[in-house]
Amino acid sequence: MTVRTRFAPSPTGFLHVGGARTALFNYLFAKARGGQYVLRVEDTDQERSTPESERMILDSLKWLGMFPDEGPDEGGPYGPYRQSERLTLYKKYTDMLLEKDLAYPCFCTEAELEQMQESAKKLGVPNIYDGRYAALPKADAEKRIAAGDRYSIRLRVPAEEIVVTDLVQGRVKFDSRLIGDFIIVKSDGFPTYNYAVVIDDFEMKISHVIRGVGHLSNTPRQILIHKALGLPLPQYAHISEI
Ligand code: GLU
Numbered sequence: 001m002t003v004r005t006r007f008a009p010s011p012t013g014f015l016h017v018g019g020a021r022t023a024l025f026n027y028l029f030a031k032a033r034g035g036q037y038v039l040r041v042e043d044t045d046q047e048r049s050t051p052e053s054e055r056m057i058l059d060s061l062k063w064l065g066m067f068p069d070e071g072p073d074e075g076g077p078y079g080p081y082r083q084s085e086r087l088t089l090y091k092k093y094t095d096m097l098l099e100k101d102l103a104y105p106c107f108c109t110e111a112e113l114e115q116m117q118e119s120a121k122k123l124g125v126p127n128i129y130d131g132r133y134a135a136l137p138k139a140d141a142e143k144r145i146a147a148g149d150r151y152s153i154r155l156r157v158p159a160e161e162i163v164v165t166d167l168v169q170g171r172v173k174f175d176s177r178l179i180g181d182f183i184i185v186k187s188d189g190f191p192t193y194n195y196a197v198v199i200d201d202f203e204m205k206i207s208h209v210i211r212g213v214g215h216l217s218n219t220p221r222q223i224l225i226h227k228a229l230g231l232p233l234p235q236y237a238h239i240s241e242i
Contacts, residue, residue, distance in 0.1 A: 003035030004207045007061075007068075008197065010042045011054035018212060018242050019057075020064060025239055026210050027066045038204055039071030041082045042197070044190045049084075070204075078204040083196050090191045093199055093229060094153060094184070102228045103184060105141045105151040106133040128180035129154065153185035155228060162220040167237040169213070174220035182221060194218055198225040206234050213238040 005026035009019055030037040039061065043049035058073060070076025080086060097103035106129075108116075120127035133141075134156065145151060157176050164172045184195035191199075201209060216238045226233050 003033040004205050005030040006038040006040050006206050008040045008042050009057050012048040015057045015060040036069040039068035043084045103153050103155050106154045107151045150187045152183045152187045154181040155184050157181050162223050164219045169238050194221045198222050202231045209234045210237045
């Protein structure tokens with residue numbers, strides 16, 4: 001198997017030392033095994049991403065001597081390497097999920113979502129989506145979409161135990177009932193981080209996902225997406241924070 005790693009910064013500020021360290025692990029692991037190190041810009045948060053911070057991050061990594069084999073500046077066979085330029089690809093997968101009823105449109109307003117969050121907070125319980133649009137008939141949903149109602153798309157999450165097998169952390173178990181049906185496509189049409197990352201890691205043939213342990217709690221969501229899409233899992237390695 002060819003080792004392919006990636007560093008996937010969000011261009012929302014400077015490259016910080018923790019990010020540089022994660023990049024270094026990915027770079028060295030790929031180089032030590034004759035593989036490739038990919039740089040991918042995760043700019044799906046339209047409000048917080050800026051071209052200036054992308055430029056600073058890419059330049060800082062070069063300044064550190066970590067030149068990627070593929071990336072926004074270098075190009076490569078699995079590009080584009082900027083998520084905002086890959087929306088058509090994500091849509092292809094979303095259409096498939098909707099078609100198979102593995103995902104569904106949710107018309108919750110921001111006010112409704114805030115209210116859910118507040119009442120969960122008051123009760124001291126995790127904020128889990130109550131599934132209020134999970135059973136909306138497809139025809140009704142289509143009518144609302146045609147009428148121009150804003151909606152996001154949620155993954156149908158089956159109740160199950162999810163085991164993350166991690167090269168550093170070992171076996172870590174999660175209960176999907178504490179996750180609930182979560183958003184994969186936001187109402188602005190952009191994919192969420194968890195969704196885009198799964199599609200891109202697969203499409204870019206990433207073999208090892210090496211990242212900070214702060215992302216471990218995102219991994220069960222990503223595994224649920226992998227399963228729904230029928231995609232193989234990469235190997236995970238969640239490294240300590242500095
Ligand atoms: N874009 C994410 C971040 O900047 C990293 C995603 C990942 O490594 O899976 O934290």
